[in-house]
Amino acid sequence: MTHRVMNFNAGPAGLPLPALERARDEFLDYAGTGMSIMEHSHRGKAYEAVHHEAVSLLRELLDIPEDFHVLFLQGGASQVFATVPMNFLQHGRTADYVITGGWADKALAEARIVGTPRVAANTYSDGRSSRVPTQSELSLDPSACYVHITTNNTLEGTQFHHCPETHGVPLVGDMSSDFLWRPTDVRPYGFIYAGAQKNLGPSGVTIVLVRKDFLATARMDIPKIFRFGVHADNDSLYNTPPTFAIYMVRNVLAWVKTQGGLPAIESANRRKGTLLYSTLDALSDFYRCPVEASSRSVMNVVFRLPTEALEDRFVTEATKAGMVGLKGHRSVGGIRVSMYNAVPPSAVETLTDFMRDFAKRTG
Numbered sequence: 001m002t003h004r005v006m007n008f009n010a011g012p013a014g015l016p017l018p019a020l021e022r023a024r025d026e027f028l029d030y031a032g033t034g035m036s037i038m039e040h041s042h043r044g045k046a047y048e049a050v051h052h053e054a055v056s057l058l059r060e061l062l063d064i065p066e067d068f069h070v071l072f073l074q075g076g077a078s079q080v081f082a083t084v085p086m087n088f089l090q091h092g093r094t095a096d097y098v099i100t101g102g103w104a105d106k107a108l109a110e111a112r113i114v115g116t117p118r119v120a121a122n123t124y125s126d127g128r129s130s131r132v133p134t135q136s137e138l139s140l141d142p143s144a145c146y147v148h149i150t151t152n153n154t155l156e157g158t159q160f161h162h163c164p165e166t167h168g169v170p171l172v173g174d175m176s177s178d179f180l181w182r183p184t185d186v187r188p189y190g191f192i193y194a195g196a197q198k199n200l201g202p203s204g205v206t207i208v209l210v211r212k213d214f215l216a217t218a219r220m221d222i223p224k225i226f227r228f229g230v231h232a233d234n235d236s237l238y239n240t241p242p243t244f245a246i247y248m249v250r251n252v253l254a255w256v257k258t259q260g261g262l263p264a265i266e267s268a269n270r271r272k273g274t275l276l277y278s279t280l281d282a283l284s285d286f287y288r289c290p291v292e293a294s295s296r297s298v299m300n301v302v303f304r305l306p307t308e309a310l311e312d313r314f315v316t317e318a319t320k321a322g323m324v325g326l327k328g329h330r331s332v333g334g335i336r337v338s339m340y341n342a343v344p345p346s347a348v349e350t351l352t353d354f355m356r357d358f359a360k361r362t363g
C-alpha cells in the first residue's frame, strides 16, 4: 500500500485520496482518448467537458445563483489582490479594507498601488492578530466601491463567523483558506476569490465568483488579460487555462459530492475543530491559543507551547509519528494545524492523543 502521512500543511495541502487515485487511474489514458488530460487541447471536447463539469459541480455544491459568473483564473489570490482594485476601484473613489492579518494587509498594499483605499477596521498590528472585528467596529464609507474582507486568516488562525453587513456596498471576500468549508450563501458578496491549493485542488488555479451587476461596474482602461469581464465573456477560456489544475478541482468537487456535499463537509470540519480546541482548552497550562474564542478558525488552528525548544521538539516528534506540516508560518512562529476538508477527523484524533501525551511527558 502507498505510504501516506497525516498532512496538516497550510497550502498546498493534502488532497482527498479518491481524487488523487482517480487522477492516477486516468493519468496516461484519459477516458479512452489515449492521452493524459493535460495533453488535450483546451479547445477540445474532452477538456471542455471537464471544465464545464467543474463549473457545474461548484454551482451545484455552493448553490451559486445564475447572476454569478464562475471563473477559473491563474496568478493566485495574490494576483487578485491587484486585479480587484484594477477592475473595481474607480478613479476619485475609495474602497474599504478590513485588516485582519498578513494577507489582508498585502491586499491593501496592492490596492494602494492602484488607488486610495481606506482602512475600515484593523485588528492586526506588529504582525499579530487575535480576532476579527465586530460589526460595530467597522467604519464603512457608504460611497466606497467595495468592502474587502479576508474570511479566514491563514497565518493568524482567525475566521469571520458572521458575514459583515455593508448596506449595499459590494462585499469582496478573499476565501482562499476557507472556501467550501461549509454551505455558504454567496449572495451577500459581489466577488469571492480563492486560490485552489487548500480546499479545492492543487496550486495553479484561482476560483473567482463575481456577481454580474458588480462586474458591470468594472473599469475598461486596464489590459484585457486583467479584466474579469474578458474572462467571464470567454468562460475562462480567453487564454489557455491551467487545465490539469482544473481537472484536479473537478476530481475534488466530485469527491465532495460523494461525501454528501457541503453539509457533510461542514459537520466533519466542526467535529475536528471542536476536538482540537477542546483539547487546547483542557491543557491550557501547557498549550496557549492566542485567538479569542469568537474568532477561532476551524481551518487553521494556531497555538504556542511554553518554549520554542518545546515547539521544535513537538514538530519533530509529530513528524516521526506521521503527522507533517505542523510548524507555524515563519512570520508567526509556534504551531499551526491546518485542517482543510481533506483532513479526516481520525487524523485530528491521532494528533490530539499525541498532544495529550506530549504535554504529560514534557510539561
Ligand code: PMP
Pocket: 011, 075, 076, 077, 078, 079, 103, 150, 152, 153, 154, 155, 174, 175, 176, 177, 195
Ligand atoms: N489569501 C490568503 C487568505 C492566503 O492564505 C493566501 C496563501 N496562503 C493568499 C491569499 C495568497 O495566495 P497565493 O499564494 O495563491 O497567491
